[in-house]
Each structure stands twice: as C-alpha cells, then as structure tokens.
Amino acid sequence: MTTKLQQDLAGRILALIREDGLPVGSWLNESDTARRLNVSRTPIRAAFDHLAQFGTVRRHPHRGIELLQIDPSGLDCRAEDDIVEAAMVRLAHDREAGALADEFSEGDAMRRYHLSRPQAQQLLRRLAELEMVERKPGYGWRFLAPPRDPSAHDERYRFRLLIEPMALLEPGFALSASWIEAMRQAHIDTLSRPWRESSAIGFFEMNASFHEGLAAASGNRFIHSAIRRQNQLRRLSNYDWVFGFERVEVNCREHLAMLDAVADQNLQKASDLMKNHLERASRLRRI
Numbered sequence: 001m002t003t004k005l006q007q008d009l010a011g012r013i014l015a016l017i018r019e020d021g022l023p024v025g026s027w028l029n030e031s032d033t034a035r036r037l038n039v040s041r042t043p044i045r046a047a048f049d050h051l052a053q054f055g056t057v058r059r060h061p062h063r064g065i066e067l068l069q070i071d072p073s074g075l076d077c078r079a080e081d082d083i084v085e086a087a088m089v090r091l092a093h094d095r096e097a098g099a100l101a102d103e104f105s106e107g108d109a110m111r112r113y114h115l116s117r118p119q120a121q122q123l124l125r126r127l128a129e130l131e132m133v134e135r136k137p138g139y140g141w142r143f144l145a146p147p148r149d150p151s152a153h154d155e156r157y158r159f160r161l162l163i164e165p166m167a168l169l170e171p172g173f174a175l176s177a178s179w180i181e182a183m184r185q186a187h188i189d190t191l192s193r194p195w196r197e198s199s200a201i202g203f204f205e206m207n208a209s210f211h212e213g214l215a216a217a218s219g220n221r222f223i224h225s226a227i228r229r230q231n232q233l234r235r236l237s238n239y240d241w242v243f244g245f246e247r248v249e250v251n252c253r254e255h256l257a258m259l260d261a262v263a264d265q266n267l268q269k270a271s272d273l274m275k276n277h278l279e280r281a282s283r284l285r286r287i
Contacts, residue, residue: 005186005205009047012037012182014056017070028057028065038179038213040228043205046129084122085198087113091123092239096148103142131232148237156230157282163226164211164278168262168271172219175262179217183210184259187252195248200241203248207238210255214262214274243284251281 013033017026034044048065051057058066090113094100109120124141127133133141167173186206193199208231215227254277261270 005043005202005209006046006050008182008186009037009039009043010050012178013044013047013051014070015178017067022067022070024067024069026067027063028067030065035216036176037182038175038216039209040212042129042131043209083115084119084126085201087115087119087123088126088201089198089239091127092236095143095236096240098147100143100147102146103136103140105140130235132235145233145236153285154282156234157278160227160230161275161278161282163223164215165271165275167215167218167220167223167227168267168274170218170220170223173217173267174219175214175217177263179213180259180263183213184256187256187259191249191252195245197241200239203241204235204238207251207255208235214258247284251277254280 013028016033016036017028022028028048030041030044030048034041037044048057048059052059056067056069058068060066087109091100091109094112106117106120106124109115109123110117113120113123115123124133127141128135131144133143136142186209190203190206212224212227212231215224218224254273258270258273258277261267261273
C-alpha cells in the first residue's frame with residue numbers, strides 16, 4: 001500500500017527525470033533527489049519503492065537505483081488499500097492512549113487489528129520506514145518514542161517557535177519554485193478530498209514535509225535536523241487526529257499563505273505567519 005504523499009513524490013521524481021532529460025539506464029540517487037525536492041530521505045525511499053513496483057526503477061545493492069523506463073503505465077491508476085492505513089490510525093490511538101506497551105510482536109498486530117500476516121508485515125514495515133518502531137534483536141518490535149506526554153506539548157511548541165520562524169530568515173534560505181507549486185497543489189488537493197479517519201496519515205505527512213522542507217531550505221543543517229526530529233516525535237500523536245476537518249482547513253490555508261509570502265520573496269512576512277501559525281496550533285488541546 002502506498003500513501004498519497006508517496007504517490008505525489010513519485011510523480012515529482014518522474015518530473016525531475018523528464019526535466020533533466022535522463023535516458024533509460026541512468027543512475028539515480030536518493031540523497032540528491034531528497035535535496036532537490038526539499039524532503040527527507042525516508043519518504044523519498046518509499047517513493048522509489050513505489051516506482052520500483054511499476055518497473056520504473058530497480059535497486060541494486062551497493063550501486064544505487066537504475067532508471068528502467070520513464071512513462072510507466074498504471075502508476076497513476078493504482079487503487080489504495082485502506083486496511084493498513086486504518087490499522088495505523090487505530091494503532092496510533094491505542095499507543096497515545098497508553099493501551100499499547102513499548103514492545104509488541106507481529107502476532108499482536110495481527111490479533112489486535114484483525115490483519116493478515118502480509119498486512120501486519122506491511123504495517124510494521126511502514127512504521128519502521130517512518131522511524132516509529134524498530135525490530136528488536138531476535139524477536140518482536142519496539143516503539144522508538146514514548147506515548148504522548150501532555151507536559152511536553154508546551155515545551156515542544158516553545159522550541160518550535162524559537163526555531164521555525166527564524167529558519168525563514170536564515171541568510172542562505174532558498175526554495176525552488178517547483179517545490180512551492182507542488183506543495184501548494186498538495187494542500188489544495190487535501191482541501192478538495194472528503195475527510196476520513198485514515199486521511200490523518202496523509203495530512204500529517206504533507207504537514208511534516210511542509211515544515212521539514214522549509215527547514216531544509218534554510219540551508220542550516222542543525223535547523224533541518226531539529227525539525228525532522230520533531231516530526232518523528234509527533235507522528236503518532238498526529239495520526240491520532242481529534243480536531244476534525246475544520247482544523248485541517250485552517251492549517252492548510254495558513255500554510256498556503258506562507259507559501260505565497262515565500263514565492264513573493266517576502267520572508268519577513270512568511271516568518272511572522274509561521275510564528276502566528278505555531279502559536280495558534282499550540283493552543284489546541286485534546287479533551
């Protein structure tokens with residue numbers, strides 16, 4: 001199963017390939033692609049895996065990724081299987097509610113979420129790719145972050161308020177027009193789609209890519225690393241979304257306003273909008 005974010009990134013990778021005029025047989029690089037698209041390597045790796053399923057690329061151990069074809073048929077027509085994403089949402093809720101221990105097994109996932117073994121394996125693989133769990137030596141899995149700590153909420157937002165508005169004012173800040181347009185379209189698409197419980201996953205991953213992309217554009221590796229870590233820590237909490245579509249709309253429109261300011265090269269305005277955005281988000285409280 002592939003998320004909407006991974007599908008979008010796969011399309012952007014194909015656009016880069018066409019833009020560069022790369023012939024079949026060319027070698028592609030995850031790190032370079034992640035840098036050019038201003039996202040982390042984790043979703044880029046998943047997007048390449050998606051392309052590999054359609055015979056577009058092939059991974060070669062210790063050599064890289066080979067381009068096999070440029071216009072794969074069926075790539076945009078793949079029907080999504082919601083079973084694993086629905087299980088991820090339920091798992092996030094259980095973990096954040098304290099109903100899941102730090103360690104669990106594939107069998108636990110199968111029984112708790114009524115999954116087949118391949119579905120449970122897909123669930124665990126997705127969680128591991130997103131750095132939410134890791135395999136234990138020998139047998140079983142464990143979460144990499146503790147359940148929600150209410151006392152950490154204010155600390156997290158105070159930290160982000162110190163870092164993210166200033167990232168937009170870094171002297172090396174640079175963001176490509178193609179990234180801005182792709183991110184703008186992703187937000188418009190989110191606003192136009194019906195909201196379901198499992199939509200929280202795609203929404204968070206888009207949100208994380210937005211904030212991480214701006215941090216990467218700062219040119220400051222420490223800012224980028226800090227925001228990437230923040231995304232990892234808040235992933236499960238945001239998969240367990242309780243604020244409804246109204247808050248999604250507010251979030252998207254605030255992001256779009258920031259993108260407009262960056263496109264107009266008004267970085268001070270973008271910084272001010274980021275500060276206001278984070279301050280409003282910090283006041284959200286779960287009941």
